[in-house]
Amino acid sequence: MKYFCRTISTTFHLLLYIILLSLCPVKDLPAQEKQVCQLKGVVLSEKTGENLMGINIVIEGTRFGASTDLEGKFVINKIPYATYTIRVSGVGLQTKIISGYVISKPKLEVTFTLADESYNLAEISVTAIKIKSTEAAVLAERKKMGEISDIISAEQIKRTPDATSGDALKRVTGLTVVDNKFVVIRGISDRYNSAMIDGSVVTSTEAGKKGFSFDLLPSNLLENTTVIKSASPDLPGDFSGGLVKMRTLDFPGENSLKVNYGSTYNTLSTGTSFNRTFGGNKDWLGFDDGTRALPSFAFDNELGKKLPNTWAPKSAHAPVNSSFAITSANQIMFGEGQEMPSQLGSVIALTYRNSYQKNELTRNDGVNSRFYTGAKDDYSVLWGAIANLSYKFGGGHMLSFRNTFNQSSSDQVSVGSVVEQADSKNDRIYEISWAQRSNYNGQLAGEHRFLLSDKSAKDLLHISWRASVASSVKENPDKKRVFYSADFQSDDNPNPQFEISTNQRSWDKMNERAFAYALDNDVPLAVLLLLSDGKLKFGGYYEEKKTDFRIRYFDVALKGYNAHIAQLPIDSVYMPQNFMSTKSNQTNGLFYMTENDRPTDSYRGEMNLLAAYLMLDVPLMIMQQEFRLSGGARLENSLKNIFVPQTNDPNGKYSKQQKKNIDILPSLNLIYKINELTNFRFAYYHTVNRPDFRELAPTVSYDYVLNESFGGNPNLQRAYIKNIDIRAEVFPEIGEVFAVSYFTKVFSGAIEEQMQQAPTPLRLYFNSQYAENRGWEFEVKKSLGFAGNYLSNFVISANYTIVDSKVKVTSTTGNSFSTRDTSYYRPLQGQAPYSLNLSLSYIDPWMGTSINILYNKSGRRLQTVGFQASDIYEEPVDLVDLTINQPITSMFELKLSIRNLGDKDRIRTRDNGVYENIRQGRSVSLLISYKL
Numbered sequence: 001m002k003y004f005c006r007t008i009s010t011t012f013h014l015l016l017y018i019i020l021l022s023l024c025p026v027k028d029l030p031a032q033e034k035q036v037c038q039l040k041g042v043v044l045s046e047k048t049g050e051n052l053m054g055i056n057i058v059i060e061g062t063r064f065g066a067s068t069d070l071e072g073k074f075v076i077n078k079i080p081y082a083t084y085t086i087r088v089s090g091v092g093l094q095t096k097i098i099s100g101y102v103i104s105k106p107k108l109e110v111t112f113t114l115a116d117e118s119y120n121l122a123e124i125s126v127t128a129i130k131i132k133s134t135e136a137a138v139l140a141e142r143k144k145m146g147e148i149s150d151i152i153s154a155e156q157i158k159r160t161p162d163a164t165s166g167d168a169l170k171r172v173t174g175l176t177v178v179d180n181k182f183v184v185i186r187g188i189s190d191r192y193n194s195a196m197i198d199g200s201v202v203t204s205t206e207a208g209k210k211g212f213s214f215d216l217l218p219s220n221l222l223e224n225t226t227v228i229k230s231a232s233p234d235l236p237g238d239f240s241g242g243l244v245k246m247r248t249l250d251f252p253g254e255n256s257l258k259v260n261y262g263s264t265y266n267t268l269s270t271g272t273s274f275n276r277t278f279g280g281n282k283d284w285l286g287f288d289d290g291t292r293a294l295p296s297f298a299f300d301n302e303l304g305k306k307l308p309n310t311w312a313p314k315s316a317h318a319p320v321n322s323s324f325a326i327t328s329a330n331q332i333m334f335g336e337g338q339e340m341p342s343q344l345g346s347v348i349a350l351t352y353r354n355s356y357q358k359n360e361l362t363r364n365d366g367v368n369s370r371f372y373t374g375a376k377d378d379y380s381v382l383w384g385a386i387a388n389l390s391y392k393f394g395g396g397h398m399l400s401f402r403n404t405f406n407q408s409s410s411d412q413v414s415v416g417s418v419v420e421q422a423d424s425k426n427d428r429i430y431e432i433s434w435a436q437r438s439n440y441n442g443q444l445a446g447e448h449r450f451l452l453s454d455k456s457a458k459d460l461l462h463i464s465w466r467a468s469v470a471s472s473v474k475e476n477p478d479k480k481r482v483f484y485s486a487d488f489q490s491d492d493n494p495n496p497q498f499e500i501s502t503n504q505r506s507w508d509k510m511n512e513r514a515f516a517y518a519l520d521n522d523v524p525l526a527v528l529l530l531l532s533d534g535k536l537k538f539g540g541y542y543e544e545k546k547t548d549f550r551i552r553y554f555d556v557a558l559k560g561y562n563a564h565i566a567q568l569p570i571d572s573v574y575m576p577q578n579f580m581s582t583k584s585n586q587t588n589g590l591f592y593m594t595e596n597d598r599p600t601d602s603y604r605g606e607m608n609l610l611a612a613y614l615m616l617d618v619p620l621m622i623m624q625q626e627f628r629l630s631g632g633a634r635l636e637n638s639l640k641n642i643f644v645p646q647t648n649d650p651n652g653k654y655s656k657q658q659k660k661n662i663d664i665l666p667s668l669n670l671i672y673k674i675n676e677l678t679n680f681r682f683a684y685y686h687t688v689n690r691p692d693f694r695e696l697a698p699t700v701s702y703d704y705v706l707n708e709s710f711g712g713n714p715n716l717q718r719a720y721i722k723n724i725d726i727r728a729e730v731f732p733e734i735g736e737v738f739a740v741s742y743f744t745k746v747f748s749g750a751i752e753e754q755m756q757q758a759p760t761p762l763r764l765y766f767n768s769q770y771a772e773n774r775g776w777e778f779e780v781k782k783s784l785g786f787a788g789n790y791l792s793n794f795v796i797s798a799n800y801t802i803v804d805s806k807v808k809v810t811s812t813t814g815n816s817f818s819t820r821d822t823s824y825y826r827p828l829q830g831q832a833p834y835s836l837n838l839s840l841s842y843i844d845p846w847m848g849t850s851i852n853i854l855y856n857k858s859g860r861r862l863q864t865v866g867f868q869a870s871d872i873y874e875e876p877v878d879l880v881d882l883t884i885n886q887p888i889t890s891m892f893e894l895k896l897s898i899r900n901l902g903d904k905d906r907i908r909t910r911d912n913g914v915y916e917n918i919r920q921g922r923s924v925s926l927l928i929s930y931k932l
Contacts, residue, residue, distance in 0.1 A: 037103045040075040041110035043068050043088065044144065052114065053396055053449050053460060055090040069343075069392050079103050088112045111140065139737055139781075141226075146617060146630040146669050148230040148681055148725050148741065150174075150779075154223055169214060169244065172227050173739075173779045173799035176835050176858045181213045184861075185227065186743060187773055187803035188241030189830030191751060192689050192721075195244045197441045198402045200468035200516060201236060201543065213437070214244075221349055221386050221404070223247045229743070230669060230683035230725045233613035233632040234520060234537060237665040240687045240721040240745060248386045248404055249327065249347040256329045257932040262353075262895075264321035267903065268921025269358040274318035275377040275413035277432050278310040284354070286381040286409035286436055292478035294507045300554065300593040304579035307505070311480055312571035313377075313413040313432055323353035323927070342393040352383040360919040361416075374416020374429070382408045396449035396460075402442070409436040428498055430482040430570060436475050443468040462522035470514040479506045482570055499566040500573055506553030506597075508701075514545040525618065534618035537632075541611040547693045550602045551701070554593045562589035599645040601700065604654075605693035607640045615667075631668035636688070638663075642696050642714075657696065661718050663688050677732060683725040689751060691716040695765045709762045716765050720748045732782075735795075739779040747771035750807065752829040754865040763864070768807045771828055775803035795841045805831045826871070832861035848887035855880050863908060872915055875907040895927040 043055045051072025058065040059079065066074040083102050089095040093114040142151050150172050157168045169175050174186045182190035195202050195212035202212055228235065228243040235243060280289030297303040327349040334342040356379055363372040384406040392398045411434055418427035445466040483501035487493055520539035556574065558566055565578055578591055585592040615632030642657040667685035674680060700711040722745070729739040750771040753763055779799040785792030806825040827833075838855040856879045864872040880901040887893045900922050908916040 035081055036078045037081065037106055037108055038075065038077050039079055039103070039108050039110065040073070041112060042072045043074070043090075043112045043114060044072060044140075046113040046115040050144070052090060052093070054451065055088060055093070055112075055114065057112070058087045058089075060085045060087055067395060069395060069398070071398075088114060090114060139731060139735060141224075142737075143679065143729075143731055146628070146671070147228050147232050147235075148669075148683055148727050149226055149228045151224055151226045157222065168222075168225065169227070171837055171839075171854070171856070172225075173741075173837070174229070174775075174777050174801040174835065175227065175242075176832055176861070177214070183214055183242075183244065184830050184832070185241030186229070186745075186775060186777075186801065187805055187828060187831035187833075188745070189752075189828070191692075192239065193241045193244065194236055194239040195246065196236075197246050197404055198248055198443055199245070199445070199466060199518075200441055200443050200470060201514065202439070202441060202470050202472075212244075221248055221351060221384055223250050229741075230681075230723070231665070231667045231685040231687055232630060232669060233615040233634040233665075233667055234539060235634075236541075237611070237634050237636050237663065237687055238690055240689060240723065240747075248388060248402065249329070249349060250388070250390075255331060256327075258325075258327045259930045260323070260325040260927055262323040262925055262927030264323070264355070264923050264925040266318075266321070266357065266921045266923045268360070268919065269318045269356050270320055272318055272358060274316055274356055274358065274379070275313040275415065276316060276379055277411050277413060277434055278308070278314055279411065279434065283409070283411065284381065286383065286407040288409075288434060288436060288475070288477055292434055294477070294552065299583040300595055301580045301582060301585070303554065304556070304574075304591060304593045305576045305581060307576075309571075309575050310478070311430075311432065311482060311574045312569075313415070313430070318356035318358070318377075321353065321355045321923075321925075323351075325349070325351040342391070345390045345392075347386065347388045350383070350385045353381075355380045355382075357920065361917060362914075363916045364914060369421035371419040371421070372416050372429075374414060376412060376414040379411040380409065382406070396451075398447045400443070400445050402445070404439075404441045406439045407437070409434065424488045426486045426488065426496070426498075427501075428482075428484040431480070432482075433479040434477060438471075438473045440471045441468065442470075460522070460524060462520075464520045466516075466518045468516045468518075470516075472512045473510070475509045477507050477509075479508075480504070484570075497563075497567050499563070500558065500568075502555055502557040504553055504555055504596075506551060508549070508551035508553075510547065510549045512545065512547040514543060516541070516543040518542075525616075534616065536614075536616055538614045539612070541609070541613075543607075543609040545605075545607040545609075547605040549604075549694070549697070549699065551597055551699075552595065553597050555596050556591055556593055559585055559590055559592055560588035565589065565591075599647055599652075600698050602645060603693065603697040603699055604643040605641065605697070606643075607638070607693075609639075610637045611635060626673040628671040628673065629668075630670075632666075634665045634667070636661075636663050636665065638690060638718075640690070640693075640696075642693060644697060644699075657714055659691070659696065659718070661688070661690070663720075678728070678730045681725070681727040681729070683723070685723050687721045687723060689719040689721065691718060691751060691765070695751070700762070711762055711764050713765045716751065717749050717767055719751050719767070722746045727777075735781070736783060737779060737781045739777070741777040741779075742775075743777070744774040745772065747773070750828065752807070752865055754829075768809075771805065771807040773803065773805040773828060773831070775801060777801045793843055793845065795843075797837070797839045797841070799837050801835045803831055803833055803835075826865075827862045829862055829865050832874075833859040835859065848885075850883075850885040852883045853880070854882070870911045872908055872910050875909055877904045877906060878902060879904060891931050893929040893931075895925075895929070897923075897925040897927070899923040899925070 043052045043057070044050065045052055051068075053068055053072060055068040055072070055074075056065065057067070057074050057076065059076070062079075062084070064076050064079050066076045068074045081103050083100060086098045086101050087095065088098070096112065096114060139151070142149055152168055152172055169177060169183050176184045183193055184190060185193050195214070224247055226245040226247075228245060229241075231237065231239070231243075278291070280291035282289040291308075295303070295306050297306055327347070329345075329347045331343055331345040334344070356377075359376045359378065361372075361374060361376065363370075365371070384404070386405075387403045388400065389402075390398060390400040412431070414429070414431040416429050418429055419425075420427060443466060445464070447462070447464045449463075450461045480503070482503050484498040485501050486496040486498040489496055518539065518541045521537065523536045525534040525536060559580070565573065568578075574591065580587045580590045580592050585594075611634060613632060613634040615630065617630040618628070620627040620629055638659075638661045640659040642659075643654040644657070646653045646655055663686075665686045665688070668683065670682045672680040672682075695712050696714055696716055697712040698714055700709050723743070724745075725741065725743045727739060727741040729737060731737055747768070747770070750768040751765060752768055753765055777799065778801075781795065781797045783792055784794040784796060805828040807828055809826055835858045836856070840853045842851045843849070857876055859876055861874040862871055863874045882898045882901055884896045885893060886895075900920065903922045906918040906920070907914060
């Protein structure tokens with residue numbers, strides 16, 4: 001209770017402090033330092049929304065001007081404050097003149113659109129132009145995209161308490177996040193979704209999961225994140241729910257240095273007694289320094305004496321969590337003042353955070369008459385770095401070298417008590433584990449645009465190429481579980497003693513690497529077919545992936561019976577002197593070790609994917625109505641090999657399992673441009689979902705706390721999905737949107753995970769015969785200015801998704817004389833019937849104060865499909881978050897965040913009873929930013 005009171009007091013004082021600061025005007029730079037402006041922006045085609053290269057922007061009556069680069073962007077520096085006339089012109093496009101444009105700020109960001117010259121040969125004069133904010137920019141990007149998609153910008157993320165990309169994604173329409181890292185899109189589990197960083201496919205960091213772990217990427221390293229929900233031939237075919245494209249910080253618009261520092265107080269964790277594992281001096285960096293490594297040994301019992309006695313956790317007090325980030329952006333202009341200057345840009349960023357999180361949990365496994373009560377203490381570290389270098393030259397060419405590295409670790413100690421009613425036993429259970437994950441993505445890419453004629457600035461041949469490498473490593477060194485067991489108290493046994501059981505110590509490592517090469521070509525149809533607009537796009541893709549998983553685990557058992565040793569506490573029971581010193585296990589009353597991993601518990605995997613595609617993107621005029629048709633087909637040839645050792649000899653025999661599929665995946669995206677503000681979209685496409693290495697390998701792993709095993713299925717087949725999407729969207733003002741979407745998906749051979757009931761429940765992957773998924777999405781983002789001038793500073797955002805899915809299940813009943821097959825339907829695994837996001841934002845234009853209240857809720861989600869057992873569901877949780885951003889000066893800013901404001905628990909149910917309850921507490925964070 002005292003920690004709760006302390007949190008309320010701290011929060012009150014912080015709020016009071018920020019309110020007082022908001023009453024003071026923001027200090028600006030001295031007048032003499034801000035008399036010039038940097039004007040930057042982008043020029044788009046009014047008809048297609050494409051970025052236009054080679055467009056001239058001239059400030060009439062001055063020497064200031066620029067031309068757009070291959071991304072349609074331009075920058076004009078050092079413009080004196082005044083009122084100007086701006087001329088925007090390009091070959092084959094209608095010239096636009098903006099008169100009375102006021103330059104009165106140090107930085108302005110604009111968007112220009114140009115129409116085709118054929119529409120009207122006269123120049124167009126306008127007297128106003130709207131400034132483009134970062135959030136408005138992503139909506140403009142979404143409006144012009146050929147696929148159905150949603151985008152979240154860095155500016156949106158800044159106004160939330162979200163620390164990782166996984167946290168931020170739960171704000172997107174139709175998305176829910178499981179375990180704070182796996183994304184469910186439109187009710188489709190994480191295995192049906194793919195992820196890319198800077199255009200390159202990323203590898204998984206989880207040995208038992210196909211999906212990417214989005215908690216691995218800090219959100220402040222992202223420029224924007226796009227969730228593509230309808231396929232096109234130039235995108236990977238292995239997704240159905242959505243493709244999450246994350247773009248790290250891009251070519252800088254200016255030189256800058258930004259530093260953030262923050263701290264977080266958690267009501268359940270901070271200041272409490274906290275369990276940690278015994279580790280090394282690099283734990284704070286997320287690396288084990290070798291302290292937990294498996295030493296060399298001649299025989300198993302020698303290992304027992306050589307291993308350190310680190311079975312017991314160490315206790316400490318949890319401090320406040322902390323975070324730190326620094327970002328440096330630089331650009332150098334070559335030939336400034338020339339028509340096509342060259343630019344060299346670099347972005348280097350480093351971010352770090354640690355977290356002490358205590359979770360109190362109870363679990364009632366009534367099927368196995370097993371009841372668990374305990375706590376899990378998790379000390380986690382996450383840090384990431386990016387180093388991006390870009391060079392623009394010749395007006396239409398850019399080379400880039402991008403590097404992203406992320407390191408995370410989780411130091412977990414679970415301590416609890418178990419009542420085993422079936423065996424009349426009380427157990428004490430400890431799980432001590434360290435998991436570290438490394439993820440690197442590197443990419444060398446080039447973009448080249450060539451004017452094919454002097455008739456139009458749109459006659460561009462666009463060639464892009466990319467070579468990338470992705471590497472993921474996950475290690476669980478020296479994972480330990482300890483069971484103490486005692487009989488129930490009875491008249492015959494009034495004082496039962498807890499005695500050590502057979503326990504386990506293990507080491508495992510997964511290493512996955514992928515190399516990919518891509519080539520994309522855009523050719524204007526005006527050159528090929530003498531058509532006025534449209535383009536032909538074609539290209540190829542090759543990916544080679546390899547994975548290697550190794551595990552070794554050892555049982556520790558007591559030879560015979562020795563009450564003195566068996567009843568020792570956890571910190572002394574496994575001291576080296578209590579282990580045998582001989583190779584044979586003949587000494588009674590001492591512990592001996594036995595390696596119990598099977599050869600088939602490890603595996604290697606290889607995958608080769610060769611793809612080619614052909615597509616058309618054509619604007620059409622039908623009965624004086626504007627349409628845009630984008631479609632074609634993608635051919636994917638996939639070959640996957642799984643190698644499973646048959647002996648413990650590394651050079652021994654391996655069994656080989658091969659999966660080969662050749663798929664032709666057609667897709668069609670049609671956009672009907674009802675007017676300048678409204679689009680109607682239709683999409684039809686085929687996609688696939690291939691099993692991962694781990695899902696095919698017969699390896700079985702065990703979770704001590706859940707008392708569950710996880711295994712692969714060598715007979716698993718790839719799923720084939722047919723999809724239809726429809727969306728109507730209106731963009732009434734810059735930064736505003738109304739959208740309604742409908743989607744339906746039909747699965748052949750849907751891949752799901754089921755739990756088989758046994759003394760130790762076993763989760764396996766399997767193919768469902770038939771499955772459907774359909775639903776609606778509703779989205780609104782609107783300023784409240786229509787209700788009054790003061791309310792124009794308030795923006796309301798809401799999205800709501802309804803999902804309905806069904807899987808056909810056939811069961812056989814009866815006996816050996818008479819059987820009967822019956823069928824019924826259930827939801828897809830991972831599907832929630834609805835998801836809801838609400839936010840209310842207030843921005844004070846004078847003080848710079850920004851206040852955001854965010855609400856998130858998902859419906860009852862089918863977490864685990866039961867087999868000979870009941871299904872397990874995750875119940876809805878009302879999550880409310882609050883953020884307040886307050887600039888102090890032009891360089892300093894404060895951000896206060898409160899997560900889980902209502903202090904809600906996570907609850908899972910089985911047979912309408914509580915199966916698991918997890919309490920996480922409320923978190924209060926304060927972040928200070930400095931920008932130079």
